[in-house]
Amino acid sequence: MAASIREVAREANVSLSTVSKVLNAKPNAKFALATRERVVAAAKRVGYHPNAIARGLSRKRMETIGLIMAYDQASVTTDPYLGACLDGVLHVSKQRHQKTVIFTEDSWEETLPSLPSYCDGHCDGLLLVIPRSNSDIVPALEARNDIPFVLVGDSPESDTVAFVDVDNEGAAAAAVAHLVSLGHRKIAALCGNPELRSNTQRLNGYRKGLEAAEIPYLSEYVFPGQYRYQEGYDNALGLLARFPNTSDRPTALFCFNDVIARGACDGLIKSSISIPDEMSIIGFDDNIHATSRTPLITTMRQDIRSVGRCAAGLLLDIIDGSRKQGSHLLVPAELIVRETTSAPQSRKD
Amino acid sequence: MAASIREVAREANVSLSTVSKVLNAKPNAKFALATRERVVAAAKRVGYHPNAIARGLSRKRMETIGLIMAYDQASVTTDPYLGACLDGVLHVSKQRHQKTVIFTEDSWEETLPSLPSYCDGHCDGLLLVIPRSNSDIVPALEARNDIPFVLVGDSPESDTVAFVDVDNEGAAAAAVAHLVSLGHRKIAALCGNPELRSNTQRLNGYRKGLEAAEIPYLSEYVFPGQYRYQEGYDNALGLLARFPNTSDRPTALFCFNDVIARGACDGLIKSSISIPDEMSIIGFDDNIHATSRTPLITTMRQDIRSVGRCAAGLLLDIIDGSRKQGSHLLVPAELIVRETTSAPQSRKD
DNA sequence: AAAATCAATGAAACCGCTTGAATTAGTTTT
């Protein structure tokens, strides 16, 4: 049905290879004008368009990037992270004239066996949108070593795998810096799940932020927890219990995400601590929890679309060789000041 | 890098075609057991996986469906329709072991020229998520006649193009039926943009709903408008002005979407009409506007994920020949009863 | 035991396009 290069060759009365060369040649290429015109005219006449598959097979380049997403509980609509990320990916993919093929799996466990079929020539590189570090996929992909890939939303230790992630550490340091700039010196941390990489990174950022301000790190200011409301609430109360009088009580709380921050807010308000007067609070993420109720929470906004964009860009750069496989990118977070941070009371008096 | 069928053939000491046949054969196929085992073992040993591109080229089937989305203002995150639809598509695509390739364009106008490259063998069929009827694409695709496609979210008149859409007409009739079942006989309609197909369909449904209840259609009960808040508000006031005394005033309003319904609510409340006691209101869509404020609006829920699922399913059926190209599907809407509908006052007395 | 039948495998063409080497045509050079 669709015209192939053969019909064009016949129409233009030249060989197949001439057609191919004329049609692919750079503008400055060397062909008899007559020939070129004849070919172009013939191509138009028969409505020729190259078959991407055949071309891909011989060029070994499909002009397509693959996106692997786990789709167990999450989906584009239920998980804002996936949606935003996909948005970013599609954006630069389109911009750089690539196609995007999506591979979905019920879970990451099921992904491993079908991995080979993702490296089957369908696409030139893989984007892995991994909610949490997954042990199997990455080594498997590295072992194959036949397709470039970049991890999205995770920052492995490895120096050989490419990844793009939010700059957890930098953002955490910036959060602390914001509190410091307001005059806080006693800054506590309400952490998330200790096994998650993001938690470690945010904790490191917290330390660096203190260090930068030459504030000593005190372990009694650091409250381990989970990325959940309840832990935020409980830890806030725990903090009050640990520091009954205001003299040594922290004046600010860096919560490792917005849900924790909301929990902490509620806990403190319940305990008649006024926010931000008696306690400043800063969260992380800038998701729905930061603005669902008052007080609106000051937070570090993660730009996930940008993560998606950078990831696609990095992958394409790796594919075309302008960057090395081990490259990685950290996209900075943005400080969003709202109602839960202010100068400490001591400063105001 | 990746092992090809050649290595397998060499390892197993058989010909290429034997390898291909053994590896593709249905379970009941006829091969010497020894050969089969030798081939399978060799394949496993060299880590063979078929190259989808090469296979696609010769089989002329890529096991992939294409999804064309306009991405001008809308995106997966900003347009809940796109997101939900994509969700549904990915769901059945995965379930039926297909890949999904996404083609994004800045606008529908820009899609036409690149259309040929979407039919270039990359995928076996096309899903067109068209926000509003677009004149050029469909005829172009029909003219090419080299790739099956189905329209998503639009119901063209044509009987030759496949489509999947929400059942606007049926849902509108159901909305009216709901009001009728509550005892309403005087039911007004607040319409949307007259040029949109959905509006025509909902209007038809309104008429059918009345017909089914043997209620005469009165043109003075029908208020043309736009799918916007303001028109809803204005038309509600217009209705009160047109029917100053309650004796002949409609007792229920079928609004062609939730924004209109919200506008109408606000207009009526402003005019001290109590909802639903003095006026029942039913909307359409069940989107954020239905539940953003009180009163929570009774509405017809569109299941867009289901639209996506059906569309992908239909396309795959057309591809594998189990359905005809002209097929279409209308997915039913669901009545969501909330706070804005009740029996008319006359009945309550 | 020769002829006929059938199951298992292999040879080769093909899918549509690319590409490097080989060939032909067209200019210069001497």
Added chain:
DNA sequence: AAAACTAATTCAAGCGGTTTCATTGATTTT
């Protein structure tokens, strides 16, 4: 006018599979 280049075009071998058809070897049939 032959030799030496260069520019323009074609040949032919892939890319990695699938598939038709022919071939071989084993099993029946008579």
